[in-house]
Amino acid sequence: MSAAAPAGTETAGEDEMTARFEALVGAGEAVEPRDWMPDGYRRMVLRQLAQHAHSEIIGMQPEGAWLTRAPSLHRKSVLLAKVQDEAGHGLYLYSAAETLGVDRADLLDALHEGRQRASATFNHPALTWADTGTIAWLTDGAAVINQAPLCRTSYGPYARAMRRVCQEEAFHVRQGYDLMRALCEGTPAQKEMAQDAVNRWWLPAVALMFGPPDTEAGGADARTAAVGAAVSRRAMAWGIKRHTNDELRQRFVDSCVPQAERLGLSLPDPAIRWNEERGHHDFTPVDWDGYRRALGEDTHWARQRVAHRRAAHEDGAWVREAAAAHAARTPNTDGDDIPEARA
Amino acid sequence: MSGRQPEGAPASWEVFLRPRRGLAHQHMGSVRAHDPDTALLRARDLYTRRGDPLSLWVVRSDAVHTASPDEHDPYFANARHKPYRYPEQFAPLTTEKGPDGEHDD
Numbered sequence: 424m425s426a427a428a429p430a431g432t433e434t435a436g437e438d439e440m441t442a443r444f445e446a447l448v449g450a451g452e453a454v455e456p457r458d459w460m461p462d463g464y465r466r467m468v469l470r471q472l473a474q475h476a477h478s479e480i481i482g483m484q485p486e487g488a489w490l491t492r493a494p495s496l497h498r499k500s501v502l503l504a505k506v507q508d509e510a511g512h513g514l515y516l517y518s519a520a521e522t523l524g525v526d527r528a529d530l531l532d533a534l535h536e537g538r539q540r541a542s543a544t545f546n547h548p549a550l551t552w553a554d555t556g557t558i559a560w561l562t563d564g565a566a567v568i569n570q571a572p573l574c575r576t577s578y579g580p581y582a583r584a585m586r587r588v589c590q591e592e593a594f595h596v597r598q599g600y601d602l603m604r605a606l607c608e609g610t611p612a613q614k615e616m617a618q619d620a621v622n623r624w625w626l627p628a629v630a631l632m633f634g635p636p637d638t639e640a641g642g643a644d645a646r647t648a649a650v651g652a653a654v655s656r657r658a659m660a661w662g663i664k665r666h667t668n669d670e671l672r673q674r675f676v677d678s679c680v681p682q683a684e685r686l687g688l689s690l691p692d693p694a695i696r697w698n699e700e701r702g703h704h705d706f707t708p709v710d711w712d713g714y715r716r717a718l719g720e721d722t723h724w725a726r727q728r729v730a731h732r733r734a735a736h737e738d739g740a741w742v743r744e745a746a747a748a749h750a751a752r753t754p755n756t757d758g759d760d761i762p763e764a765r766a
Numbered sequence: 767m768s769g770r771q772p773e774g775a776p777a778s779w780e781v782f783l784r785p786r787r788g789l790a791h792q793h794m795g796s797v798r799a800h801d802p803d804t805a806l807l808r809a810r811d812l813y814t815r816r817g818d819p820l821s822l823w824v825v826r827s828d829a830v831h832t833a834s835p836d837e838h839d840p841y842f843a844n845a846r847h848k849p850y851r852y853p854e855q856f857a858p859l860t861t862e863k864g865p866d867g868e869h870d871d
Contacts, residue, residue, distance in 0.1 A: 457832065457834045504815075507815065508815065511812055511815060514795075514797070514812050515795055515812075518795035518796040518797070519795065521778065521796060527798070528775065580795075583795075584795065590816075591815075591816070743776075746776065746800050746804070747774040747775070747776070747800065749800070750774075750776075750800035750801055751774065753801065
């Protein structure tokens with residue numbers, strides 16, 4: 424476009440470009456799509472965006488399974504809107520990922536082939552209607568705590584997508600809590616169903632929605648904590664993350680305890696108690712290695728989620744092919760033919 | 767955006783939304799579609815699930831020609847070193863008490 428040499432050539436060496444980039448991020452400025460960025464930054468943002476997008480669309484499955492069995496038209500409309508939002512969140516994020524020069528088709532291939540993954544939170548089945556409320560209250564609640572700081576993440580398109588996502592998540596959490604309250608104010612059997620769902624979803628929310636412990640205080644052994652801390656430090660230095668996993672996990676536990684009390688439900692962790700000294704609730708540290716072994720990628724439900732997603736993709740192939748064939752037959756797709764058509 | 771689009775894959779379209787009267791269209795993100803009408807429908811479905819937006823534009827992503835931030839200096843340098851373009855570079859019309867202060871007699 425001009426006489427200026429493009430980035431990365433003689434005018435500025437890699438070190439100088441990196442220094443300039445770090446200064447920009449250090450000043451809290453947003454990084455925009457065509458800015459020069461270190462390869463590591465690009466890979467880290469892309470990895471997080473892809474995992475996040477995949478989690479949104481895979482996350483439609485456990486609740487989506489209850490759409491036909493919602494107990495009233497109102498609850499059905501609400502759940503439909505919620506699941507539709509999750510699809511939308513996936514699309515916002517795939518769109519943001521494409522600003523880094525990838526193609527969403529490639530990201531979906533990576534998901535389908537197991538090269539990229541969605542959050543293992545959703546590798547749990549939604550066994551009862553109460554699960555839909557619990558997922559929205561606890562896992563969406565965890566997502567809000569995770570995602571509120573992402574509205575200020577350093578990569579501009581990601582931050583802008585997250586602002587829309589967070590606005591919509593507020594509805595998700597509220598409707599889930601409302602659903603739980605209805606059950607808790609209902610028959611003993613309904614309340615029991617609510618408690619059972621919380622018992623099953625508490626640990627996935629606490630452990631998996633926030634990722635591995637990255638501090639020793641969070642329950643990691645020294646080596647795991649060091650590795651986790653190094654990754655988190657890098658992500659925080661680049662402004663991709665704003666807090667450690669364990670900080671956000673603590674914030675989540677602190678927010679859930681009074682909410683559960685109001686519902687009259689107990690959280691399935693006997694170690695939860697207020698710690699006056701810390702000003703936070705204590706809770707059982709996450710046994711990440713043990714947990715990951717139990718919930719490895721190879722579990723039945725993990726395979727089921729990807730298989731279902733792949734089947735939906737393959738079943739939709741004829742629609743994509745028909746659209747492409749139609750587009751190929753139409754004179755052009757630029758709109759040049761419109762005046763003639765109107766004449 | 768990338769050059770690895772398979773033959774026949776839907777094009778990328780940038781989406782702009784005017785959320786309400788008095789605001790300019792704002793860039794929302796992108797959608798994939800084979801033709802402008804479908805792109806508009808998809809943009810509506812994706813970006814207007816809430817609110818009461820006034821209008822929506824889609825523009826083919828490859829039709830957006832941009833100046834790169836890397837070329838910032840040569841391209842946008844015309845504002846730099848021209849402090850005289852800013853009013854605060856000049857003597858105020860009022861005394862130093864600011865806009866609500868006493869006016870010169």
